Structures are given as structure tokens and as C-alpha cells.
Amino acid sequence: MTHPKIEVVKSALHRIEPVLRTAITSGWEDWRGSKLSHWRRRGRANYVWEQMAHYAAVALEGVPGVSVVVKHESYHFLVDGTVAFRLKKSDGGGLTRNYPTQEALAFHDPQLPLTGVAAQQRVEVTYCLNPNETDIADILVVGRAGGAILWTYSLIDNDSVSSLPAAQPDAPLQPMPAVKSTGLVRLKGRKTNDDKAGESGES
Template sequence: MPFASETQVNAILKPHFGTLVDLVQTAHTDFRSSVLAASLQAPRVRANFIWNQFLFHAKARFEGSSDISVDSRRHWQGLMVGSAFFIRMKKGTAKLLSRNYPTQAALAFNDANVDLFEGTPRLELIYTLDELETGIDRIVLAQRHLNRIVWAIDLLDSAEDHGQTVFPLPIVPNGDSPATRVLKPKKAKTASKKQGTDDAGA
């Protein structure tokens, strides 16, 4: 399977960055407004709920669109962008890695050397939660290979300033993760305050 380049992804998907951000945030708001939020017993329940709502809203948002559609491919449901790439939405870790039970299918999805969809590159739309797990901290579009993020586009920054915010993630010989090395730290508001094949995951 060929890798998708950040240049190609920006050229095709940049007009939809704001929509992708809105879909993730709306799905998270649905969870916060649900009875599950107050009685949550396991993080997987929240991840599954947000994943479900993302697909629900995406179907309505892209109905009749010739560019993007909600599609099922073998074990996975996600967004099919023309014939260019397939995107699945997942909750991610601080390193921007989605978590899956390590079935053969789950491992294959994150192995760019395995061709699952007749040459169509696979991307992940990753969201992370803040420290209190009450709000969304980051939303990125990422190309992953095995346990490494090849590159990631910060969609929150792109949606706000409509500019390209691409973060290439080179391999650097130190102990830091790619996400730690590349993603921009949050800006302090004032000088005195520092601041399985289950698609949803945990």
C-alpha cells in the first residue's frame, strides 16, 4: 500500500478540515450530554459512543457528497475520500497512536506494507482528551506505520487559521516520542499562568 503524503492530503482534504473537526467535537458533545457521561465505568464506553456518533453525524453531513462518503471496508467503518484514501476516526494516546486489541486485522491496518484496500492509503483521524478527560485536546490527521507516526496535520490549528500546519515526524535518536518532539505546546494565556478490530478503541 502506498503512503499518503501530507502534500497530497492537504491538497484534497484541506477544504474539509473544519468539517472533520466539527464532526469529532459534535460527537464528543453528544457524549457529554448523554446519561453515560455521569455513569461512565470504562473509557472504552466513551470511545465507542463518540465513534458511533461521529459516523452518525458524518453520514448526514456527507449525504449526497461526491467527495466524501461513510463506507465500510472489511472490518472497518470510516470515511472514503473519493478513491484517494480511507480514514478511520479513533481516540489516541499522547503519542497520537490509536489503541486496538492486537488482532491480525488490527495489526494489518497499521502496517502500511499490507495492502488492504486495493492500493488505497489508510489514514487515522485522531483525537486526544485533556488531562481531566473532559474536553478534546487535539485533533490530527495522521499517517501511521506500525507503531510510528510518519506525519500528522494539526486540524485544530488549521481550522482556526485556515493555514497549513503539517508536522513531519522524523526519527530522532533520543527517548522522546514523535508527538512530544513535534506538536506545538499550548500557549500560555498570561505570563503568570503556565499551563480488536473494534474501530472505536479505548
């Protein structure tokens, strides 16, 4: 396996971008409507993760070329046998913070095998919150090499690519399925303080 290449990832994920945006924003809206504001950040992130992963898995079931692998209590989504991604929470730059389990280490290391996830490109699709943690600020696709971020691009701001000298513009996105507005705003370079957590939760 090689490090993820943005052109390959963008091409594979382009057709399901509306599904990913809807799944993530719906998971967040479920949290906002849950009346569980006394929960800590880790609990909140776990709640949102469970919801958005479920929505994505249900919406992508039966989509040609897309499969869902559930292993080690986590969801891995495979597209065209080439790109594998998982849904996570990140800081404003796209960095997630997992406990260093073997699974988490293997996902970002092209030299380590990831049993059951036979894809050449492994990336994360993450949401990051605004500074007050009251709403989603951005949804990013993140390519990494170990602990280093190689590149990111936004599923909200289609012209946003970081850590690359130049990026080719995408074709226009397909209309997004109806979903309640969350006032998504692109806040570049803004980060939040996150608790560390396990494979399915905070960051």
C-alpha cells in the same frame, strides 16, 4: 500502496475538514449531554466513536468524490479514490491503541491488502482529550507506518505539523459550520492514559 504522504492527504481532506471537526465535536458533546459519567473510558470512547462516525457518514453522503465503506463493524471513508481514513481516539501524540486484529494491522501496513478499501494513502483522523479528560484538546490527522507515526497535523491549529522537517502552509480553512463550543485548546506534547479496546472504541 506506499506510506501516506502528507501533501497528498492534506490536499484530499482540505475540503471536508469542517465536516470532520463538526462530526467529532458533536459526538463529544453528545457524550457530555448523555449523563453517563459512570461509564468507563472504553464505553465512553465507543459511544463517541458511534456518534462521530454516524455524523460524518451522514454529512459526507452524496459529496462528490467521497464514499463510505462499512466493513467489519467499522467505517472507512474514501476521498477521491486516493485517501482512506477512519475516525479514532488517540493519545496526545496521535497514537491509537487497537487490539491487533488483522483489520487493524492491515490498515497501517502498506504491504497488506485491505479488502474493499482501495486507496493508496491510509490515515487516521483522531481526537485526543485534555489531561483531565473533560474536553477535546486536539483533532489530528495521523500518518503511520505500522506502529510508528510518520507525521501528524492538527485540524484545529492549522500551522501544526509534527515529524516533518518542513511543511508548506495551507490555504485558509473554510468557515466551520455552527457547532456548540467545546473550548478546544491545543496542548502540545500532553498525553493521557488510555484503555485498550477493539476496532471501534478506545484509541
